[in-house]
Amino acid sequence: MIMAEKNAKIRHQGRVSQTLIYLGKLFRMLVFQNDWKVLPMSAVIAGLVCFVVGANLFKTMEGTLMGSFAMACICIWNGFFNSIQVIVRERPIIKREHRSGLHITAYVAAHMIYQAFLCLCQTVITLWVCHIARVTFPARSMFFSNSVIDLGITLFLITYCADMMALMVSAFVHTTTAAMTVMPFLLIFQLVFSGGFFSLSGSALKVTNFTIAKWGLTALCSQGDYNSLPMVTLWNTMVKMENVEYDGLKPVSQALNTIKEQNMQDELLKWSGTQNQNAKYDFSPDNVKKCWGFLILYIFVYSGIAVISLEFIDRDRR
Template structure:
């Protein structure tokens, strides 16, 4: 109780607690006495409790409430509460003015500032979650090592081998991006609802997700491509747009992971909880595999569907 009292005073916080002990009740600023059934019998400073009930000690107050809770509840409603309500009505004008001032002050918080606060908070949440942070960056490293193991020596010499390893890289990027965000929105839904009621701009929330995920995608793609190309004995001599083909692979992986992260945010916003979102993840991945245009020759409606898949454009 002493610790809570110090915290309340030093940090300027309001602490609400439920207790059945009376030893340190004098440390509270306000006490609410509730009888059986949750009926309020008193609300005020602890120093006035005994005089309010006409008793000498809090023990006698407890005994009194155990048998006359309805009478004291009625007394509270008719006298104490009504007096408080009357005082509130008397100062209604000033209260309204104060409320308006607070409301205007809240509205003065710009959307850009909200976005910056959300970005900083999101970065802090990820940084403090060391287990998740390690998993985010161990994934691309492990995948790069596995791809280097299965890749043949002439991977970038023959078309078929190059196509296969590029498809494996694309699928890896899709999985990494999808895993990054598929639970982001649904796990924060209760918090998002409360903050939205407090004048949070939805676009600021969405932009904060994209900014932070963009940084993460950049780092993951860099690790994945750098380690994979470093372990390969042979690489392509030149790219289509850059002198170094590694630059094209790197940019493609950044875009692939980022697009997949965006897809994960959409799925997460449609699901009610993280478990359901993870259950949908395999289905999303299967769609990316089937309509990539690599495993099967797509025609008609299948080709149209493939044009909205990340895997198709990653391979293109």
């Protein structure tokens, strides 16, 4: 009985202490294992995207939509690659440690903190690459004195949300092969159902509410003041149709010449943009706050599911 009473009084490390122990392990892994490679990889990807879509980002409506979509995509890509294998590759080890007293909440919390650090680094790297590539940042800011900080928060939340989704998958599947098979499906789902780049309607449009890409893209377009930007599609189409003849005349060419002579080109582009405004991309803090809110909500949902699925790790087959 004395022994039993003694055992009952003994306390072991709680969740906070265990989180710190695992955080130490993860940061050591960043140095000794290949985890650090995700940082230069994010720089390379950001460089490629800036090279392709950076020129018109936050300058024209089309450039902003395409560029924001590309930025959201690289954030999702980075997030997915950060954590898609982190749990599944050490699943038997977690099972052993769970048996000897590991709290799953502490384990996931350590991953959440560590991944937040990685995502923050990647966001800073992406913004820095954009700056080097002379990408124009939005002229107006919403919450802070510098629009780069506003943009940085959105990029961080997109990356972190994708990271947590991948963490959830990593906690759910049992093999790295399964994780790497699921990942492309998730990625395609995010791209197709981003709700801005591809035209969707009906129930398909409702599905977009469940994607990180939709909320990320909407926040980026809002912060880029999409609705105040000129639209160039009409002008470019007119230029392509310049030589079209009708009854021996070239009406499009004549119209273009008149616009140029009267120096109304910018006005036309602005007017064209006004006709294609989208209320969800309004330069409004409420819009952006709503997007951030959804991203934060998903972060907690994904990490919660990761915890729940890992709680069943003892049922893994030997």
